[in-house]
Amino acid sequence: MSRLELINVTKRFGDQVAVSDFSLTIEDGELVSFLGPSGCGKTTTLRMTAGFEAPDSGMVIVDGKDVTDLPPNKRGMGMVFQGYALFPNMTANENVEFGLAVRNAPVAERRARVAELLELFGLSHVGKSYPHQMSGGQQQRVALARAVAIQPGVLLLDEPLSAVDAKVREELRTEIRRMQVQLHITTILVTHDQSEALSISDRVVVMNRGAIEEVGTPTQIYSEPQSAFTAGFIGAMNEIPVRVVSGAAGLVQHGGRRVAVSGALGLADGQRGLLLIRPEQLEPVGSSNAALNGDLTLTGRVEVQTFLGATTRLLVRESAASSGDAPATRLLAVDVPSASAGRWPAGSQLEVRIPASSSRVIADRTTEGAVVDRSAVAVPIVPDLGV
């Protein structure tokens, strides 16, 4: 219900820069996720928004009003903490009522609001229970109800689902989104769980080393990452080193073979780049009737099969002939339907096609100005079933 602006916010702890020149506008009713690895500054940014940390420079603006110097209890924000932070001496009812009670809201109004929220979160039956008598999921729902009870302009969620098990997490994230849409609350969700961020956010802010790496819709972040960091951090991504032959024509070269890739447009001729393609977009040759149509193909030997459920991930060691490297050390991740995975047991040869339409090429900043042999790709072995 509020528009939030963070303008050039910076925070240092001693010599360590926790957040650097962070600027972002979050529109009224929007749910934005801060996503990044541990220590990237997402929680610090959230805490500065809440008022628990003072920025060294920059401003926090809510509905056009500068709240940078206001204490947390004057900002009209709600927050859900990582470990719920429910008051252990109060029942669920009392926890939800707390914010209204300290505001001296009339008792009848408080009771009605508590009943309404407990109903909304399916908690009516635990109203008289203490936190230690509730499950993790119930505690988290109470924490959410408590945070929204005061009708905050901005709702801050600090890794709210990190302490609950996988099944409850999935239920709760849907519930958070439902509640957020229903109540139309401007919301920031801090998480290191990409599936959580991608599944419920309007926009995702990928953070790295205290700065914004990329901002975009979940689809943009997943399908069209603008940086190698985002590509590597979000889901599994094959990064295949290429050299741009013609940026104007979108022509790149890999292993001595040239291929037209639309995503290469705009890069300088001769520049090193990374061809990015998801494991599910790599297609074993012969598994369908699709013609190669000049698409790039790679060959290699299957080293490991990892069962992921509907799909199986094959880790394929690219052959020297295919990569142009000697010795070949590059691993490719290829997702195939589990029903047909038996065709490519460990040790078998596999040729995969890279559809030109699915791949994109970005500048390889790690090799700019230097010739560096990229010996491996950013492919997590451990599957992420959530994406």
Next chain:
Amino acid sequence: MSSPSVGNIAGTPTAVKSRGGRAALAFLPFAVLITAFLLVPTVSLFWGSFHDSKTGAFTFANYSYLSNPLDLVPFRNSLELSLASTLLGGAFGLLIAQAIVSSRNSLVQEIATTFSSVAANFAGVPLAFAFTATLGFNGLLTAALRNNGIDLYSGGFKLYSVLGLTVVYAYWEIPLMVLVMLPPLQAMKRSWREAAEILGASRWQYLRSVAIPILMTPFISSMLLLYANAFGAYATAYGLTTGFVSLVPIQISNLISGDVNHDPGTADALAIGLAVIMVVCIGGRALLERRSTRWLSR
């Protein structure tokens, strides 16, 4: 026809019995200790308190002190001394523990904890001597203050009195309070304060509605421990006053070892009275701790 032999498989009755046997064996030393130093003395005290120490006949006479105001003086003194030293130790101990937690300096916390551990166990004759040498009539501090125009003793203070004993008891009650209150204070989550704050609560509202109610249970529980600790103390009081201040433990000692007042039956009855107070304190503490553990568990 012989049945086939069956190995000792986990979960089978034989294995369960074996595990139960090992558990019982491990419990044995503790059981012996409890029996020898708690159960047998308690039963002996209880039996002795209802029997005439000379004739061995059953009697209620040993409890006659309950109806004689003069005989209740040791109880009154012990109750007052314990209450005063508990309040003193509790208040200062809590403040010091909070200061230690607030310092957020691990070195300070380590040093304070170590010192408190030592000080809380420094009692008996050495402590009595230390106080005599410091705050006795000719003690170092007393003399130094006297030289600077402050005469403690002319102001009514006496080390060898209930007031003096209160100061001496506070010497170990304060660090004991620090030791027992540090864990609950450290277990208070910063996120509780922040949650209250962002919900609109002032600092006082947070203290009144969240922090104080949560800490009240461990605080009362700690006070009960301090009270029981002071009530049962003997060596320090005896070392300092050589038995001139009438306290329950000293009175029991006099009745057991005294030549003139030798009366083991009454000593047993007094000890039962002391035990009842200790059981109330320690039992109350145990009950409160169950609640406190639920609230403050990480």
